[in-house]
Amino acid sequence: METIVLVIHMFIALALIGVILLQPSTDGGGLTASSSSMSGFMTPRGSANLLTRTTIILALGFMMTSLALVALSGLHKQNRSILDQISSEPAVAETPAVPVKSDVKPAPVKPNVPSVPVEN
DSSP states (O other), X not given: OHHHHHHHHHHHHHXXXXXXXXXXXXXXXXXXXXXXXXXSSOOHHHHHHHHHHHHHHHHHHHHXXXXXXXXXXXXXXXXXXXXXXHHHSOOOOOOOOOOOOOSOXXXXXXXXXXXXXXXX
8 A cells, every 4th residue: 555655656746846847937938938829728827827726736646645655654663662672572591701711822913014125
């Protein structure tokens, strides 16, 4: 279910980006700037109203899918606190660490001599 809502969310986000880029700027330019006739459905003002309404609808859909994703992510929440994990695990008796003596001697440390002859 969460994957379906996430895919819908991504499609709405991409559509919202496209609709925002199609809207004319304040100086009359934008990607929709064209010389069309003033009669008909897609006049510059009519297209601006259509794009504004589409932006509002897509923005509402984006917010709704965002809230749905938050709600769905909280459904399968697990304890993530370290304190909760410690209290739920049974206590295990630990044996104290005993130092072990060995007859192995550490390797002698070589003096810090360069491996390549250096001129003085």
